[in-house]
Amino acid sequence: MVSTTVCQSCAMPLAKSADHGAEADGTRNEEFCAHCYQGGSYTDPNLTLDQMVEIVARFMQKSGDEATRAAREGLVDLKRWR
Numbered sequence: 202m203v204s205t206t207v208c209q210s211c212a213m214p215l216a217k218s219a220d221h222g223a224e225a226d227g228t229r230n231e232e233f234c235a236h237c238y239q240g241g242s243y244t245d246p247n248l249t250l251d252q253m254v255e256i257v258a259r260f261m262q263k264s265g266d267e268a269t270r271a272a273r274e275g276l277v278d279l280k281r282w283r
């Protein structure tokens with residue numbers, strides 16, 4: 202059984218090969234998505250967890266506090282934010 206892999210930075214599901222980030226040599230990165238990780242490093246290395254929570258909450262298109270809480274819950278256990 203294969204569990205669904207999610208980006209270890211933003212929690213986006215990595216369903217397709219194109220969803221994955223890339224290493225500096227062009228090979229596929231297994232842990233991060235194409236939005237978060239390109240060319241072997243984070244696309245925004247200075248991003249904080251709080252900023253990522255805001256981005257993800259906005260993406261979920263729910264109202265304020267509820268979305269923020271849900272986003273944070275989904276993000277805190279990810280490798281990038283531990």
Ligand SMILES: [Zn+2]
Nearest residue numbers: 208211234237
């Ligand atoms: Zn990501």
